[in-house]
Amino acid sequence: MAQASETDSLAFAIASFVCGLFLLERGADSFVDSTAIVAKRLGVSPTLVGLLTCGAEWEELVVIVVALGQGQHSMALGNLMGSSIANVLGSFSLGLLFAQKMMVFDxxxxxxxxxxxxxxxxxxLVLYxxxxxxKRMAGIGLVVAFVVHVTSVTWLISKGILTAPEDDSDSDSDSDSDSHSDPGSDSESGPTEQDFDLDWDGDDHKEKDVTRSEPEIQDPSRSFGEWDEDGRALLSASVKSSGERRKTGVKPxxxxxxxxxxxxxxxxxxxxxGYVLAQSARVIGNQLGLSGTVTGTTILSLATTLPEKFVAVxxxxxxxxxxxxxxxVGSNIFLVTLCGxxxxxxxxDGDVDETKAMFSLSEALVMWVSAAMLFLVVIIGGRRWMGLVLLCGYVGFLCLEFL
Incomplete structure (x- = not known):
């Protein structure tokens, strides 16, 4: 009976974890997209919005804060370090593997x-x-470093020294419809193929209306009967296009x-x-006999970095x-500055030092080596075999964590 109860508890925790993960990604998409729209309406710089929404690990921050609030410092630190490693060895590597040719970085x-x-x-260095x-003053310094990073990059982009990050959101939210309906959005995102077709049809029909003679306007049925076959086809297409525009018209x-x-x-x-994920991950770790450290660096970090993996592919x-x-890079800078x-x-007050003792130097070494490998690949150029090496390194890291 006790074993059945433990099995049910594990199954419920896994189901809660999966549901929490879906809610996390949906909430993150809604939060990021709405923030971008509100900022745009209020006249905030698009570059600043891009920096705060592209690669920003807001969901990671929430998970870390919730874990800290529950006293699970080891899980919070493990999630931070594990996510940083996963973004490079588990996500960046996939991007290299799926590249069709060598990548030359700017x-x-x-x-x-x-x-x-x-x-x-x-x-x-702050951690160890x-x-x-x-450490509290050092933490304030890291938050300040995040603000300085965003400010300086915004300034460098405005000067043309850096290239602005592109929005990597693949959410199917209202931001798209808002960007089409916003009068100022055309100049920023450019017309889509559908918009181009509609505009072209509209101009063409307008030109035809202008060139029609006055008798034709007074008696459209007579003019339609006198039109040739091409003219009738054009009128039919005009009516069809007008109906399509009414059906697919841009909503306010x-x-x-x-x-x-x-x-x-x-x-x-x-x-x-974040609360559901932290609680369910703790239960899963306890049921499987895993420490909060291992749970954070493996299960939690692997799940919360799934969007980065899709974007990388x-x-x-x-x-x-x-x-x-x-x-x-944007995700990891967000992790080590703001989240850190x-x-x-x-x-x-010493909780981080107690948590640090649960980690071996191997996690810190892998975290630093992954950042160094990313730097090296960007400098010399990315090749598919490099992605394979990085991915194998990530699999090896996960295996060592579970042992």
């Missing part, structure tokens, strides 16, 4: 990867070298308060899903090396 990618290597080094009573954009409400809903979904197959690097700063501020 100057912006090299600057981003260099900054990441430096920030990872600083994070590990800074005394417990100074939602009021600002509705977007704010959607933003709040997305944030609430993030908080709720698409970026690699389409040879979008800029998106591939922005996706990986919150971790040190929250656990500045």
């Amino acid at each position: 100057r912006s990618s090299k600057i981003y990867s260099t900054a990441l290597l430096g920030l990872v080094s600083v994070f590990l 070298a800074v005394p417990a009573d100074a 954009h939602k009021p600002l308060w509705k977007q704010v409400l959607k933003l709040m809903f997305g944030f609430g979904s993030l908080v709720l899903s 698409l970026a690699g197959s389409r040879h979008q090396q800029g998106i591939l690097v922005a996706n990986t 700063g919150v971790l040190f501020i929250w656990g500045g």
